[in-house]
Amino acid sequence: MTPCNLCPRKCNVDRSESLGWCKADDRIHISSIVIHKGEEPPVSGEKGIVNVFFPSCNMQCIYCQNWEISCRGTQGSVMTLDEVCDAIIELLPLSENNLGFVSPTHFVQQMVMIIEEVRRRGYNPTIIYNSNGYDLPETLRSLEKTVDVWLPDFKYSDDILAEELSQAPGYSKYALVSLKEMIHQTGATLYTDDHGIARRGIIVRHLVLPGFAENSTGVLELIAAEVSTGLHLSLMSQYYPTLRLKGTYPQSGETKPEIFKPLLGTVSHEEYLSVINAFNELGFTRGWLQEFDSQNTYRPNFSKKNPFEQL
Template sequence: MKLTDAYFPYSFPAELADCVCCPRECHADRTAGPGGYCKSDAFPGVSSICLHRGEEPVIGGEQGICNVFFGRCNLQCIYCQNWQISSRNEAIQIEYQRIDSIVHAISKLLDEGCRAVGFVSPSHMVPQMLAIINALNDSGRKPVIVYNSNGYDRVETLKMLEGIVDVYLPDLKYMDSRLAHEYSDTGNYVSVARKALKEMFRQKGTALITDDAGQALSGLIIRHLVLPGNIENSMNVLRFIAEELSPGIHISLMSQYFPMPAVAGHPLLGRALTELEYKLVAEEMEALGLFKGWIQEAGSSGSYLPDFCFDHPFEKY
């Protein structure tokens, strides 16, 4: 029996009956219930909508960004900081199964001063994301749209987003296929992410356009989280950006890795990043001529850690 769309103000997107939204290309019929690698159905599957003042000051500005966190994920990183919502269906909020409820929650934050809406972990939820954006536009709202993904995106899907997404904010995790397989259950991450980042770069180039308050209006910012014991991977990520994209791209180099309970006994991931490890990667970034962007203070481990048990996961930060 098909899922009813009685609580969905729009018909279920037809492509979800044979889903190839992300590079997994599972061909699952998500209109019949949870399926595919992400175990998601055709509903929006939103876990949290909240104000966030994040890692890059240009994203959201002083007012913050309205972040829409989707539940589940097309990667299953063993060290995931958002593990509460990335691998547990029960984390999906019932009230956020309706597009109108989602738009209401977003609109409330926009009314309080937010000018941007960020969609977090959207790669497996692009049709639902587009339905939310369309509903916002229909209500007369046109916020800056930020696409905050893990970099494991399908090029054909990204091409659908040209002219809709204002700011791409991907995390480029690996340039080592072995690590991608071991840490994120994704053996083809490197080849897929290279193509995805090149498509984002084709759409946005190096220019990061901001308003008078310094808030991003359009552009591409690449995030990279440095993992303990894996600095060569980080250096190769930076080399790819500098050599195959452009040294003019804005980089957010993050030192905020925090060992989650799932990796407590891991020989590398079971500890925090050292100051020396991060320093070596930051020096490579400078040596490659990657001067645009942001680096974090040493000892930021845990400083940006959300707790999705609360309505405002980042409020204490």
């Protein structure tokens, strides 16, 4: 197998023999395959999207709200290509005919195999690439004929924060060049069908973190200056401190515990308003601003068959 250099870590390891930073081997590992109704309106629609969740991650955000499946080395279930496609095809007719891959960066090759097999079986759902933004443009280039809608995060403008909270050196640079590659492929416009479901284009997500509103306004400034204010942005206020963060705080000596402290709270009204003001002042007009009291309604529980069942 070709050595893995799929993401900015560029581990250059043969994953059939050894593991790189993300600790993912070359098999198909799946955390869950579910219909998900909690995404942005053009993504979920009324019926929901079939989401394939991969385990582990090439970032390790101390505050990750999907931490039960994203911790480095989490295995999920090893499934055959047929098993995965059977599960997807069973759910597709119940969805808006869209198929999302969540945290696909370190499983891009497996994702492509799955999409090709689903298409070979006669299904043609809209493919949505839902990543943390820590991607490599050269990897994304190989997905030009595969992905219809890009749904990346843009988490940080502050690279020190990216390193301390997510162990992701150079995050803003990689997120930016990846965003440009995505737009190069599909354009900056979000195209929807007659029912308002996204069929091509891009939505950029940003989760506002408590205590770090300046990082958020920095993200908006970076996108406005380097890309476009015409993009659809999804600003999220849903942050809440996870049990993992509460339980592991303060963590090991290699990180600075004081930087985690704000993360034990939630985003204040003032903080969220300052980010919304920046959104407006910079000239963004498209997208979604999550309602302020969303902290209690977006908590996945990956021990359930459907982790996004209403609380």
